[in-house]
Amino acid sequence: MRDSKTKLRFTKMQGIGNDYIYFSTFGQWINNPEALAVRLSDRHFGIGGDGVILVAPSKVADAQMKMYNRDGTEGKMCGNGIRCVGKFLYDHGMVNIKEKDEITIETLSGIKSLKAYTTDGEVKTLRVDMGKAILDPKLIPVDLSGDKVVDRRVTIGMQDYRITCVSMGNPHCVVFVDSDIDNINLEEIGPLFENDPIFPERVNTEFVTVLNEKTIKMRVWERGSGETWACGTGACAVAVAACENGFCKKGDDIKIKLKGGDLIINYTDETVYMTGNAEKVYEGEVEV
């Protein structure tokens, strides 16, 4: 006997090339989002994406975001994803831009507030208050001593690196390099960082070149998804790490150049702001 299949409505969205498959759970039930993320993220046999994001009802905010990486693991926060969730809520009339241009979204790393900016009446850009950057190694978590891990020498995969670690609700390891980051073999080095025992919950790793005091270029290897074209929490972690290492200044707008586009990050002692685009690619139905 053939299992009965269900049709689910989805929206494919991207923020500077970090693309996810979005499902609203206001009115449809998503069973086993972990398995769905693995199946649908496949770029050859699925819809294709860096993972799946659920837009769910919340008792404490305008909506809740739940995100799943390409390997099905749940992430606590997603910077590019949360801007797209904000746009999703406006585009689907779940919040009216004329009544409110600031909304709140519940995540596993707390409630975040977003401000939306329109062009020709459409939400195109959002600024997210990402909350305070966490530098305490125990909270990141990274298994190294001290009250911060800034410019610390470590050996990973028999190679020496200098690392700076930051949590933006999820763990990041930032590596500043002088050489051209386009030539780094991320497929080989990324998994070595991701699975090194000093990171008990695995880690997202950013390889970074400082172009000047206000401009940084980065590539990212995301835990659970591999190399992506952009990572919002990663860009925030990079700006924080650049200030902690004295390459950039707190309070300045810092442009982070990623493979899929640019984000503007502003880091202060109180919080980190991230500003960038959010776009719908297409909507459809998928049988699962």
Ligand SMILES: N[C@@H](CCC[C@H](N)C(=O)O)C(=O)O
């Ligand atoms: N691409 C995201 C981060 C997604 C989650 C990450 N891979 C994790 O598991 O921590 C972003 O834009 O922040």
